[in-house]
Amino acid sequence: EIARSVGLDEEEFLNDLSSEAAIKALRCDLKFSQEMDxxxxxxxxxxxxxxxxxxxxxxxxxxxxxxxxxxxxxxxxxxxxxxx
Known part of the structure; x- marks a missing residue:
């Protein structure tokens, strides 16, 4: 609903939520966040x-x-x- 309300491509948004690339990027961000405090x-x-x-x-x-x-x-x- 939020994706739709702000004009995002809902189908692409849902695909991105479970994509390997997005998961890998999130893990990388979390690692850097911890390392950099x-x-x-x-x-x-x-x-x-x-x-x-x-x-x-x-x-x-x-x-x-x-x-x-x-x-x-x-x-x-x-x-x-x-x-x-």
Whole structure:
């Protein structure tokens, strides 16, 4: 009912609920949440797949500019934000 009320594709939503990919993604998220000691929502964990560095945990809500700066600092390439 909720999926329908917000305009989601109900059939696809129900397929996703029991898909192996969704289950695997949830397990992965739970593992990272435990490893990174996530205690509040929202929390983003950002990884750079080009290095073996640990991820960065960002807890709470911040302005768009803060997230852009974090991505810039983590990346080897020049990042320019898209217009809001």
């Amino acid at each position: 996530v205690t509040q929502i929202p929390t983003l964990i950002v990884f750079n797949d080009k290095t073996d560095d640990d991820g960065i945990k960002i807890s709470g809500c911040y302005s768009y500019d803060v997230y852009v700066e974090i991505l810039r600092e983590m990346s080897d390439i020049k990042i320019e934000p898209a217009p809001l």
